[in-house]
Amino acid sequence: MAAPTVTTDEATSVEATIATLNGTLDGDGGEACECGFEWGKDVPYGNTTPSESKTAGQTFSQPITGLQPKTTYRFRAFATNSAGTSYGTIRTFTTPARLPTTTINPATGTSALNGTLDDDGGEACDCGFEWGETEAYGNTTPAQSRRTGQSVLQTIGELLPDTTYHFRAFATNSRGTDYGADRSFSTPAALPTATTDPATELGAIEANLNGTLDGDGGEACDCGFELGLDTGYGTITATESKTTDQTFSQVIGGLVPNTTYHFRAFATNSSGTGYGADRTFTT
Template sequence: MAYGNVVTAGLPSVITTALTLSSSDNSLASGGGVVTDEGGAEVTARGICWLPNNATPTTANPKTTDGDRSGAFSSAVTGLLNGTTYYFRAYATNAYGTAYGPYIPLTTKVVPTLSTNTPSISTDRPGVASAGGNITNDGGANITSRGVCWSSTNSSPTIADAHSSDGTGAGNFSSILTGLDASKKYYVRAYATNSAGLAYGNVVTAGLPSVITTALTLSSSDNSLASGGGVVTDEGGAEVTARGICWLPNNATPTTANPKTTDGDRSGAFSSAVTGLLNGTTYYFRAYATNAYGTAYGPYIPLTTKVVPTLSTNTPSISADQPGIVFAGGKITNDGGAGITEKGVCWSSTNSSPTIADSHSSDGSGSGDFTSTLTGLVATKMYYIRAYAKNSAGISYGNITTPALPSVTTGDVTLSGTDISMATGGGNVTNEGGLEVSARGICWSSSTSAPTITNSSFTKDYSRGGIFTSSLTGLKKGNTYYVRAYATNPLGTIYGNVVMFVIP
């Protein structure tokens, strides 16, 4: 008895048929295979299996189960990821094991790549903005919808929020955003859909406004005032709700927290009136514009205010022949960068810092020396006097002067040739000091070398300025006498030099 070789029925034979992606859903594909030979046992399971980025998927990996036995079969693949290369192969299983067909690669499509354009608000239609996007890559599939979505509360808006629908296809597109509250801040991003799914561009917010600062001009009549303004060239992504200029002295970065004007809203040119400037100060001005996204500033422009004049007051002198009239004046050494429009002297007997609210003269315009005549004075009173000058920066005053004590000298003494108890002396009031001299004479004493009208004998020889003569009486033989002249005005009494003589 003889036996042939032992054989076992083999594994099935199977081939893989082409795979096709769904045109509407990038996660789906259709394919299948053909069991060409069941081998030595009935095929109990068949289908396709797959893996991403791997050429040897098995039934331990994702797979379909599509009936049994021999013949062609179809498979529905699900769960595919975008932009991924998968390797598919058919399989067939019988009692001897599982056989695989050759692998077929399939790459899924990707969602589009796109960016969002910066939105801008309509200048003539509040609540309407324009935006859009640019689809730079369709992902290998047709763009079936595109547009822009926006929200004032969701910082990552989606098509579940307000959105536009702006046709199909790749490339640039424009969108109109309507129904916006122009005073609110919005988050905006473009979207696009293909069979791989929905993609979004970057989230943008409409920008700050754009504003420039226009030239500043000082008032020609008031140094505390200036005019200027700016131009809002672009409102950005929201309506400009406030605009104006702000400023600081000696600082190039003023903000709206500093002094500012408020000059309307929206875009375009505006004018500003600046007040409260100080003399002789460099200010830095810049325009500002505020919308829902914040405040933008234009470039700064410096402006230096003028200064009031610099001047001094001349010492007044009383008229020798016209009581009640004093001559004074001043000298303007610096006009402060602006023409002197008025100058003069002001005076008062009660206000120790006289102003032009008190009595004053008006002595023309221009810098340099000037002379003033003060009238209506009471010659026995003390007056406070100071010069003033005006320019566009304002009014300034010189130093305050008051009439001085008189100036007096003592004359020689001549003994009487017939009476040793008598002598002749006198003095000279060389300057009344700006106030009328009310008393003058000489005083003498043998007991003090500094005689005064309170501790010595004295004469009273009329009043006013000039030379005067006095008679000394009551002199005694053998005494040494000290003599000096005196003069009194409302400021007090002044004494001249001491002259000494001896009665032999």
């Protein structure tokens, strides 16, 4: 009875976490042999597959699982009969990266986008965000290199007031790109801006105060005037609801003849109140 001879063939179906090991029993030494593989990251291997009964000229294979992405493994075939065990030459294979996975976190404030790289798939990933007013996004932030467990943060600017934005995280490695779920945030209205226009239709005891709402900050504003004998004002007129570029006026009466008055326009929305410059008129 002779010892068997065996060849270690190339690994096939190599993925990020699985592979198939292959061998050929060249000579069985005169009886059926138990054939399998030793494998691991280094020698000594540390892992042995189940064996199969084979005779001369037959091939044998064993799938292995639980591999790590982007890792090199060593393996060799073996064949055992009553005369002993023979080994094929050592071969290697390297698993590819796995597709990364990401988590999208709530936006911080109204301009800081947050995400976490849950799994880099075995290699550093380029991570960032897609964002826009719809789920078609249309904008992409610069990418940052991240590894598993690291957070991704990007601050975006030039947002419109009182607008809802959608965003999602992405992570790209050599296997492809993974996207986090869609999230959204809404920007608040901006502080409005108003212009105090000259008073008109001046009389001894009345006048017409005028203003222009230059910017409503994204929502309709309540617009009116403050009036008084100095810049402490003291009197507030009724208000009108206006939007950007609309004018507004208030007729005031009960004034004192031959008297100088100060006034200024104001506009209020949910973010606060904006004021025009101080103006004067004399009855």
